[in-house]
Amino acid sequence: MISYKPFQKMLIxxxxxxxxxxxxxxxxxxxxAKLNKNEYVSLEVIDKLCEVLDCQPGxxxxxxxRSEEEESG
Known part of the structure; x- marks a missing residue:
């Protein structure tokens, strides 16, 4: 799964x-809210954020x- 924790840390x-x-x-x-919950956002959103934050998607x-528990849940 994709995590946006680095994004959250960057803002802080x-x-x-x-x-x-x-x-x-x-x-x-x-x-x-989707970013805060690690949900899907479009590449257009990532593009906008990278431009404003002057960073790379990575x-x-x-x-x-994912752990096995998350996959089966």
């Missing part, structure tokens, strides 16, 4: 508020192997 490290980022990247609160997300 750079002291960027989520509301400020939503305005600058022109993304909705629903999209921000700086914002990481692949985390």
């Amino acid at each position: 490290d750079r002291e960027i508020k989520k509301t400020e980022l939503m305005k600058r990247a022109r993304i909705s609160s629903a999209t921000m 700086d914002m997300m990481e692949y985390v192997k």
Whole structure:
């Protein structure tokens, strides 16, 4: 599964508020909620965030192997 923990850490490290980022990247609160819950977001969203944050997609997300419990649940 894809985790956006690096994205969350980046916001904290750079002291960027989520509301400020939503305005600058022109993304909705629903999209921000998806990022907070490690749910699917489009590449268009990733593109917007990378532009605003001046980073690469790999700086914002990481692949985390699912445990067997998660796969069967």
